[in-house]
Amino acid sequence: MSKVSLKVVVAGRTYPLTVQESEVEKVQRAAEDINKAIRQLQDNFAVRDMQDLLAMTALQLSTRAGKVPAADAPTSPPEADYSEVIAALKALSDDLGALN
Numbered sequence: 110m111s112k113v114s115l116k117v118v119v120a121g122r123t124y125p126l127t128v129q130e131s132e133v134e135k136v137q138r139a140a141e142d143i144n145k146a147i148r149q150l151q152d153n154f155a156v157r158d159m160q161d162l163l164a165m166t167a168l169q170l171s172t173r174a175g176k177v178p179a180a181d182a183p184t185s186p187p188e189a190d191y192s193e194v195i196a197a198l199k200a201l202s203d204d205l206g207a208l209n
Contacts, residue, residue, distance in 0.1 A: 119143050124197045139194045160205040
């Protein structure tokens with residue numbers, strides 16, 4: 110399978126990624142989920158600091174991804190791998206931290 114170059118926008122910043130062709134849609138969806146969560150936090154809380162918003166979003170998405178189904182619940186497909194998005198978020202957080 111071939112790798113493709115992809116640019117995703119997370120929290121208003123563009124990140125170039127190289128991903129497997131089969132992963133493009135998953136990465137784009139992950140970026141959309143992150144941006145949607147950030148917008149919801151901005152709308153519902155007085156938080157404006159992007160580093161805080163990213164940290165809160167990472168916490169929300171991580172806890173959502175880590176939920177264990179009840180013993181009687183049907184088995185669901187494996188959770189998406191957000192490792193590249195998490196790495197991009199860490200890089201963004203580091204960049205924002207350097208500005209302070």
